Amino acid sequence: MSARPAAATATVETATATATGVEAESADPCCAAPLPVLGRDVTVPLVTGGEVTYAALDYAASAPALQRVWDDVAAYAPYYGSVHRGAGYLSQLSTDLFENSRVTVAEFLDCRPGDQVVFTRSTTDSLNLLAATLPADCQVFVFETEHHASLLPWRDARVTYLNAPRTPEQAVATLERALADRDPYGPALVCVTGASNVTGELWPVKELAAAAHAHGARIVLDAAQLAPHHPVSVQDLDVDWIAFSGHKLYAPFGSGVLAGRADWLQDSEPYLAGGGASRKVARRADGGVDVEWHTTAARHEAGSPNVIGVYSIASACKALTEAGFDSLVEREQHLIATVRAGLAEVPEVKVLSLFGDEAPRVGVISFVVEGWNSSHFAAALSAEYGIGVRDGLFCAHPLVRTLLGSDPQDPGECGAPEAAPGERSLNAIRVSFGAGTPDEHVERFVGAVKELVRDGAQWKYRTEDGRCVPDRG
Secondary structure (H helix, E strand, C coil), X not given: CCCCCHHHHHHHHHHHHHHCCCCCCCCCCCCCCCCCECCCCCEEECCCCCEEECEEXXXXXXXXXXXXXXXXXXXXXXXXXXXXXXXXXXXXXXXXXHHHHHHHHHHHCCCCCCCEEEEECXXXXXXXXXXXXCCCCCEEXXXXXXXXXXXXXXXXXXXXXXXXXXXXXXXXXXXXXXXXCCCCCCCEEEEEECECCCCCEECCHHHHHXXXXXXXXXXXXXXXXXXXXXXXXXXXXXXCEEEEEXXXXXXXXXXXXXXXXXXXXXXXXXXXXXXXXXXXXEECCCCCEEEEECCCHHHHCCCCCCHHHHHHHHHHHHHHHHHCHHHHHHHHHHHHHHHHHHHHCCCCEEECXXXXXXXXXXXXXXXXXXXXXXXXXXXXXXXXXXXXXXXXXXXXXXXXXXXXXXXXCCCXXXXXXXXXXXXCCCCEEEEECCCCCCHHHHHHHHHHHHHHHHHCCCCCEEEECCEEEECCC
C-alpha cells in the first residue's frame, strides 16, 4: 500500500469534515432522528393536482444515499486517480483510500484474520464470483425463499433447492436432513439470506451456519437486506462468506462486497482475466504466455476498479457505525410497529409472512389487498399520494408464489402484472424503509392504504407496457 500523501490527505479530510457537518433532522417522538439522506426534500406532482414531498418507501430495492456518503465522495472527487497503477500524487492517494476502504469494510463486518474483502459490482456479482470459485463436485443447498441473486448463480454445480420453511426451527432441520443425505459426501455450500427481501423476516443464520459446519459444508450469507439494518459479524455468525450491495447500504449504485475465507478464492481461476488480477505475465518460447495470478483480493478485481463506489461503501459503513445500530434498530422497530398496526386495521389487507407475526424482522413488509390488482394499488399510492413502493414478485418468484398460495413453479413476471386495474394479480405490494425514513412517510402510507381501500382510487388507470399508469388521455 502506498504511503498516504499528507498534504492531500489533510485537504480531503478537511473538505469532508466541512461537507459532512450536516445536522440531523429534528428528532421524531420515538427515539433518534432519521439520518439525512439525499432526496429527503424532493417534491413530486400528484395527478389530482399540486405537489407533495416524495415518500421513498422502496429501500429494499435501493436505499437513498446518505448525505454523509455523498459529501465524502464530493470531497474526494478532486483527488480522483487510478489506483495501484501510478506513482503520481493523486494515484497514491486514491490507492490508499481504496485499500483503507477494504480495511473499513472488514472492520464493519468483523472479519476474521486472513479473510479477504473483494470489491464487486453488487450482491449478484459477489455470489456469481463465489459460484465461479466452487471446487469440483461441490453441492449447493439453497432455499426456494432466496432472492434470485442467491437462487440462480450456481449453474455449474449440483443444486438442491429446499422448500420454504414455516419456522426458523424447520429451516435448520430441513437443512440438516438435506446435508446428511447428500451423496456423495463431498464439498458443499449453503447459501442463505439474512433477512428476506419479501417479508423482512430474520433468518436463523447462526444456527444454519452451525448445522452446515457440523455436516462439513460451508455457508455464504446474502446480507443485502440485513447489513443496512443490523450489525453483521462474520465471526459471531460463523459464516464463511458474506455478500452485500452498496446501493442498499445508503451508497450509490455500482459497488458490492464479497468477504470471507481466502482459500477457495485463491485456488480458483480469476473471476475476470486482465490487468490487476495478474502479478506476472511472460512470453513462452512456443509463443504463448505464462501468467502468475495474485493471491490477494486483487485476483478477482481485474480492470480499473470503481474507486468512488468502494469509497462510498466505506463511508456508509462508518456512518452507520457512528450513528449506532442500537438507536437505528430501535427507530426502525418503531416504524415497523406503526406500519403493521395500521395495516392490521384494514381487513382487506393480508401481510405476507413465513414465520408468523411474532418473528423478528427488518423494515420490509409485503402485502396484498383484497379486490385490488397490486400494480394498480402501487400506482395509485404514487400518483395520488406521492408514495413510492414496489409491486411484483421482487426477484423472488418462487417465494412470493408460495406465500400467495399459487403454484411456486409459475414463473410470473417481475413487476409486470397480467391483470388489468381492478382485477386480482398474482403479485404483491412491498413497502420498505430504513435509517432515513421520517415518521411522516410511514404515517402517510398507512393513511393512504386506508383511504384507497375505503374510497377507491380518485383517478382512472390503464395498463401500458406491462405497468399500471394513470390514464391522462
